[in-house]
Amino acid sequence: MARRRPRSRQRQEEEDDRQGSGDGLSTWAVLAAAGRGERLGSDRPKAFARLGGRPLLAESLERLEGSGWVDAIVVAAPAEWEEPAILLAEELGAGKVNSVVTGGESRSESVRLALAEVPEDAAAVLVHDAARPLLSDTVIERVLAPLSEGWDGVVPALPVSDTVKKVQQDQVVETLLRDELVAAQTPQAFVASALRDALAGDLAAASDCASLLEARGGRVKVVEGDRRLLKVTDPEDLALVESWLE
Numbered sequence: 001m002a003r004r005r006p007r008s009r010q011r012q013e014e015e016d017d018r019q020g021s022g023d024g025l026s027t028w029a030v031l032a033a034a035g036r037g038e039r040l041g042s043d044r045p046k047a048f049a050r051l052g053g054r055p056l057l058a059e060s061l062e063r064l065e066g067s068g069w070v071d072a073i074v075v076a077a078p079a080e081w082e083e084p085a086i087l088l089a090e091e092l093g094a095g096k097v098n099s100v101v102t103g104g105e106s107r108s109e110s111v112r113l114a115l116a117e118v119p120e121d122a123a124a125v126l127v128h129d130a131a132r133p134l135l136s137d138t139v140i141e142r143v144l145a146p147l148s149e150g151w152d153g154v155v156p157a158l159p160v161s162d163t164v165k166k167v168q169q170d171q172v173v174e175t176l177l178r179d180e181l182v183a184a185q186t187p188q189a190f191v192a193s194a195l196r197d198a199l200a201g202d203l204a205a206a207s208d209c210a211s212l213l214e215a216r217g218g219r220v221k222v223v224e225g226d227r228r229l230l231k232v233t234d235p236e237d238l239a240l241v242e243s244w245l246e
């Protein structure tokens with residue numbers, strides 16, 4: 001179920017204009033924030049764990065709101081946390097937040113549910129993990145740019161420094177060629193229709209949206225990621241990201 005923020009009719013009309021209804025050129029952001037954060041082990045979902053005295057979600061929400069590349073935002077929140085997410089958007093003055101939806105069982109399901117709120121005529125969708133608070137406008141621009149060159153999706157990624165092995169029941173079955181490997185981050189950018197098609201199929205165990213496009217033969221480009229886009233998984237990550245806050 002999607003909850004829309006209350007707003008006046010005039011404000012709604014102004015935002016409809018800004019969100020580009022009809023021109024097919026708008027960029028929407030989907031903020032995946034519906035995870036439980038089990039590995040972080042906080043008393044609340046990860047998106048609401050404290051980072052620099054605020055809910056972790058505030059950091060990425062504020063950065064998307066402030067980005068000139070983003071026209072509108074849909075947040076996927078954990079069940080029972082939709083209202084706090086709406087209140088946080090209000091507190092931050094995040095007028096681009098169009099709606100807050102209840103997330104699903106998996107990340108892909110949460111993204112699919114949020115995408116249902118993105119209008120048909122949106123051109124591009126940026127999918128971002130709330131668990132990666134330190135989003136920069138530079139990376140947003142870097143992932144959006146190739147969409148106009150015919151790519152279906154764009155992923156920021158970092159080189160892998162460890163040797164990565166494929167393992168089955170404790171036994172190494174293959175050592176992968178490190179030069180061919182990268183570690184994918186978010187925000188990932190997509191042509192809206194391509195993302196919609198990819199999410200309409202079997203989501204299986206997909207841990208990112210790009211893999212769903214790749215499986216369907218979509219063209220996904222890799223661009224340089226950002227170390228500061230570290231995903232907060234455990235308490236050590238939270239402390240590290242906190243130390244990077246300006």
Ligand code: CTP
Pocket residue numbers: 031032033034035036037038039040046047076103104105106107108110111128129130131132231232233
């Ligand atoms: N996510 C989501 N819906 C889910 C699961 C995850 O929107 N059902 C989001 C998380 O909120 C997070 C991102 O996807 O921003 C990446 O997921 P992950 O880091 O695994 O976060 P959690 O699932 O919350 O953490 P854990 O796996 O430790 O429970």
Ligand code: MG
Pocket residue numbers: 035
């Ligand atoms: Mg998870």
